Amino acid sequence: MVLIPEWMFRHTATIEPFEGDGAYGPIYGDPVTEKCLVDDERRLVRNAEGSEVVSDMTIFLRAGAYYPAGSRVTVGGRTTTVIASKNRDGGGLPTPDHTEVVCR
Template identity: 60%
Template structure:
């Protein structure tokens, strides 16, 4: 497995993983800061269940990053967003830059 090169991970994101809903609303896990690459481009994306949304940005993170849909994300310390969906990019042993693509709303 070839991880995404560290020199590409020029930005940081703080992720609070979505864990479900309680009586007072959404429940989030402890915040974790990860290094990533931020692609600030709006685009139409479709989740695995066919739901469509306009993405505000896409993060390219290490493959072991935990960021389920509806997680809260703060990019570079100042821009809050919500995870719409993620795409696991794993080459299965091929020499590819394995990573987790995190699509933000």
């Protein structure tokens, strides 16, 4: 397995995993701090329902990380919401395995 090298994770994200909706709005789990690589690029992506939405930030995390849609992410003082979390695993091919998290 080939991983994105640890030295490339130059940013730190605080992620509050989405756990569901309550009577007063979204419910989040305990905050988790992850080293990451941030790409500020605006692009169209599909959400869990298949609708096209605009993503303003993509975060690359260690392989195996998972944060569901709706999770709250703070990077560099900027708070955003996860649209989708994608496992990028080459299945043994020499690719840089990682988790890609697209955010609003």
